Amino acid sequence: MTNNIKDKNSQESIRLEISEFNSDGSCNSELEGKKFKVFGAIPGEIVLVNIVKEFSDFTVVNVSKVLKSSPNRIEPPCEFYLLCSGCQFQHLDYEFQLKLKTKIVTEEILKNENFKHVEILNTIRSDKLYHYRNHARFTISKKPPLRGNLGFVNKFSRKIFKINKCLLMDHKINYLIKLIQGKLIGMSQLSIRVGANSGFALIQPDFQDIFSEIKSGQKKITEYFLGNPFRIGSPSFFQVNTKQAEKLSELLVEHLSLDGSEMVLDTYCGVGVFSVLLAPFVKNVVGIEISDSAIEDAIFNSRHLDNVEFIKDSTEEALKKLDFHPDIVILDPPRSGCKKNVLDSLKLIKPKKILMISCDLESFMRDTEILCMNDYQLKLVQPVDMFPNTKHIEIFGVLEKLN
Template identity: 25%
Template sequence: MGKEKLGSGRFQKDEMLEVEITDIGNDGEGIGKVDGYALFIKDAVIGDRVRAKIMKSKKNYAYAHLEEVLEPSPFRQQARCPIARQCGGCQIQNMTYERQLKFKQDKVRNNIVRIGGFDGEYVDSIMEPIMGMDDPWRYRNKAQYPIGADREGNPVAGFYAGRTHSIIPVSDCRIGVVENEMILEIVLEHMRQFHVSAYNEGTGHGLVRHVLIRKGFESGQIMVCLVINYGKRNPNSGRDFGKGREYIPGQERLIEKLEKVPGMTSISVSINNENTNVIMGTEIHTLWGEPVIRDTLNGLEFEISPLSFYQVNPAQTKKLYGQAIKYADLSGKETVWDLYCGIGTITLSMAKTAGHVYGVEIIPEAIEDAKENAKRNGIENATFMCGKAEVVLPEFYEKAAGGDASDKDALHPDVIVVDPPRKGCDSKCLETMLKMQPERIVYVSCDSATLARDLRILCDGGYKLKAVRPCDMFPWSGHVESCVRLERVSNRKADSYVKLNVKMEEYYRIKDAEGGEADG
């Protein structure tokens, strides 16, 4: 069907094709080919035979919409969530969990081979099985619900549809905690009763933008933070009541309802008046209870504020961090650097079996949380620095190399741990890591494509890839975390510094050639 279009290398929009799904894309979409022309089809499962409509056609590939499953795959299942196809959160809920784990294991392996240029047989020999979940539901300890209005003007909460800012109403997300539904119902009912407006991205008017909910899985403590567009555009805002300020009409009544939710510990507002996709504002006001909640991870107690970075899947975080500690191979004497340290979860976990640990993080509030978490847990062998890893690390190295540093051991640490954002490590950070020549590097990654790129750079600089283990931190999505161990095998300083940017450019070239978007 439609083969007459193949001469130009593309199909026409709205053209219908029948295709067998033989592969899986980076985000879990099904991939099929018609005479060598690739179709990327969201919601199609490997092994399906489907009818699909061309939505966007390129020279060598096209994006298509799944119209009908003609022959279902043995790996296809009924999605538990009724709006899984519309919602952008769970891309592969219609694929069996066992097949998801294989997809994610293969994704990490193939990116390391293809983008990193490592030998496939060698990678297979050092790669450990993915760490999956026994029960991959209700695992998220954090949810951020956008608030909008339906056609009748009634407030709604939910999640954005994939690649849009259209809100799909969600009453109960199956990967979130059960308390979320109760809290959202209280907030929405209060907005209806007191005529509280939802924020409108188009006009910039309206009060309530998002509802943030966090829960400590060990402590049971719950936090609610309402993100509001507070100020000149909202005539009801700014009225004083009692000892506080009324940020939301009927605020006292809302607090009375929310504080009855079992485990409620903290109720606050975050002021965000900017026209931006950033959810949280930096100005936080506690309305009731504590400014933070507490939770326990790896035997350590952490305070979590509305702005704190804290892994959203506690059960898998224990496994992932446990693997990182295992790969660090600490005996109690080592000097360790933890770059992109957040509130110090990995740093403080390693401090228990290291000589001294250094944590670096760009967010000032996270560094303050990390310092307080160290005090709370009686850890005295941890030093935290605020700034970009690619700035702090080179500055420290230059001072230490010039004799201007109190701790010379930090100049050549035993272990460097990195847990960067999706864009991976900055080239300056990688260059300084190679200059510091740690015995071991432990790389925790949330994007296996940028991980592969950085591994190639580090191995060209004198390291050998020794172990890789994926971890399914986000079941039902296409994302996968990884933990990698590298060991120094050469005393030479990397002769590839000048090649760092070249390799990063090559990564983006590969991603572009595959028809995917380069993360970060």
């Protein structure tokens, strides 16, 4: 059979044979010298695809029909799958998703010859495959025919797709979507955060003058995390999967092997979750946070503890002025990872143990490789499935100071 590449304006699909996965959740394929990134496919499959967007060196396509199916394929339950581009793995059996994420992390780590000794554990599964997200940001269309409707923007086509629900979102968020859909004319963005354990909701911005049937404009929310109440301000960061974040926190305490004498430095500490949870088991905890909102929340959340304090500053600046030597440092940086001067400062501070938490494998590898240049050894890596049905992987790493 001759395979022909159809014009992108044609209604006919392209037939492709699928090879390996990419880090963005797509699979590779080639045809007549052209490279394709195929979303919704599995290696070994033969599929028909439709063009989403053409770039100079590759073309992004979505699967429209499966001609030869992988045994790991399941039917995606979401009617908007691949259209909104938020999920990449809904078509994968969950056991296969977990194995794939473990494989991705393992292969990346073992590329470094110095990491051949690292213990890499299997990805920790999520109890919930759907309805786990406690926070969502929606785009609201200002143009007919979708004016006033909220949805998601496809990252390739940049089109807004109106939704009536998102299967990743907490049920309370989907309930609110149904009530306000089509009513927020004149707005462009909407943020909804709910407490998975508390049931409270925080909706921003305030739209009472447009639609008053739902209370909006709340400044903060209370959420219970491993039984502890935490205040979370509207701009403050908080993990989107509460249950998996609780597992991650328990993992952190487990791998510290605390005896009560430790001085802990909690960098990029947000609303102080790790600081508050560790306080009963250590001598002192100092948290560092640059966000005004988050540092206020952290101080409030730790008000009952006398061995916790916080520094309002960037991590890179705070480390330069640190007046004590922590035994343990927790690094939980943004997706972009740590700035180099943070890593340089840590080499001077010389904590006995560093616990690295990252939602980006590339920045995790870059930062750990720098720390492990003659100073630290990466001992253990634990992937955590914080984001089921997506490409994203949370990574937990333990580094120990070399003698």
